[in-house]
Amino acid sequence: MTLWRKEIEVSTDPEAERIWTSCAQSIRSQVSDAVWRTTFSGARATAFEERSLTLVVPTSLQKARIERRYFSLLTDAIDETEPDVTVRIEIDPDWTDSGERLAPARDEVAVSGADSETAGSSAESGPDIRLTFEQFVTGTSNRFSQAAALAVAETPAGAYNPLFIHGASGLGKTHLLRAISHYVNNHYPSYKVRYVTSETFLNEFVQAIRNSTQPEFKQVYRSNDVLLVDDIQFMEGKDGLQEEFFHTFNDLLQNGAQIVLSSDRAPDAMPTLEDRLRSRFKSGLITDIQPPDLVTRLAILEKKAEFSAIEIPGDVLSFIAENITDSIRELEGALIKVTAYASITGQRCSYDLANRVLADLIDKTIKAPVTVGKILEATAEVFNFTIEQITGGSRRRPLVDARQIAMYVTRNMTDLSYPEIGRAFGNRDHTTVIHAVRKIEHHMTERREVFDKVQELQKRVSEIS
Structure with a gap:
């Protein structure tokens, strides 16, 4: 698509500009560069009247993408700046296009009718610099998985292929997949790397069928050098999706690409997974991540404490590590809770404070699962x-x-x-x-x-x- 701006003066509401500037900063921090360029680039606010913001975008494709996929993100960002505002999206009359769709950036091969937001930066919600191998704390519960992931990152398709990592939620599987993505992008800049959740794969697959763009969909997924699929267990029971992924899997392996999968359970623990997919998942290396032991939990907290705005005594970290035992996510949440309370109340972060703030989390009474x-x-x-x-x-x-x-x-x-x-x-x-x-x-x-x-x-x- 060739885009050019007409040389005419356009009146813009200063209040609308103020709202959009703040809103755009919020959105850009949450999406990948590829999504920003193909969805929000060129958007501008032209009017703010009667609590209604008018946002204009260069093309009908961008308008459709925002309204179909990113409207909630847009309205949430606007609410942060100006509460209780409605938004109307229009096509910008000051832009002309040649009738073709927006050309995707090098790091995003876009599917017509499907939102391909994970290529290049390899992050569905934007790259997260915290999810690297350097920030991954290794212990006895995850050392083998970390070593396997690093080996794959260092020599894609040369070590373990496929690599299948499984374990309960909140133990670091996604961190390892993102770390592989970061490493390959940094050390093999010519490689096409794609991180995606199985739900995104499903959504794009359905959209491709709906829009008759299956060839483009296949090209997006079968042209990668490294494909990382998170939460593969969600493919269970979806025959059409499993069929498509089976052929994608075979095509990638035949072309020498690296495949990395994560799941909350091992392949044999997925009863509605097709046998031919199960056998392929088991054809490489399968490794699991267990809940972290005390030493690892403490090391994780110490790593997080390095980035805290307040000083966290060692006895506070030990208290949290000794009492929050099942999930790294819960562990980090407990630390945030303690430091947030200390920060907003102006109190010193201490053992007694942590004991009070986390009393509800460390109650040992057996309760029904939270839903x-x-x-x-x-x-x-x-x-x-x-x-x-x-x-x-x-x-x-x-x-x-x-x-x-x-x-x-x-x-x-x-x-x-x-x-x-x-x-x-x-x-x-x-x-x-x-x-x-x-x-x-x-x-x-x-x-x-x-x-x-x-x-x-x-x-x-x-x-x-």
Whole structure:
């Protein structure tokens, strides 16, 4: 596509520009460079009237992509700057196109009708510099998996192919897949690397069928040098998807590409997985990650403490490591909770403070598992909204705050992935959940009312459970 801007003066509302500038910064921090260029590049706000923001984009393709895939992300970003605003997207009359679609960047091979947002940067929600081998803490529970992942990154298709990593949620599987992606991108810049969740693979596959763009879809996935697929267990029971991935898998191996898969269980523990896929998953190296031991948990906390804005005494780290034992995600969540409380109250981070703040998490009483249904029930009680309102489409500020806090609590109190949380909260996109979790995590260290609401909701969820 050839794009050029007409040489005419266009009037722009300064207030609209202010809102969009802030909104654009928020969006850009949450998506990959490829997604930004092909979806939001060239967008501008032209008017802000009666609490309605007019956003214009260069092409109808960008308008469709935003409305179909990124509208929740857009409205969330606008709400941060200017609450209770509606947004209307229009085609920018100042741009002309040749009738072809936006040309994808080198690091993104786009599928017509499907949102290919994982190539190049290899990150569905944007590259995360924290997920590297340097930041991965190794212990007895994960040393073999880390070594295998590093070997694959150093010599793609030359060590273990495929590499299959399995383990419970929150133990570091995604970190290793992202670390491989970072390493290969840095050391083999000519390689095409693609990280994707199985749900994204499914969504793009369905979209390709709907739009009759299967050849383009196949090209996107079968032209990679390294393909990393997270949460492969979600392919269970989906015959059409398994058929497509079977041929993708074979094609990649035949062409000398590296395949890395992750799952919450081993191939033999997936009863509805096709036998031919199971045998191929087992044809390479299978390695598992176990819950970290005490030494590893302490090392993880010490690594996280290096980036903390406040000093965290060793006895606090030891206390958390000794009492939060099942998941790295829960471990990091506990540390954030303690440091956030110390920060917003101005208190010194101490053993006694940690004991008080984490009392609900280290209660040894056996309780029923926390579910998203219980969290929604508790959220409705704490914030005085109905579950239908919480999972609905309203953008009123108090309701948005409650919804985002509930998403944060769900992420920290359950094993659900971002896409699963998004589905539970009204079929929202996973980028909306990521945005909410990061926002609440940040606000907990600065706003006492946010921290208190998170505490109150977690306490109520524990009581219900």
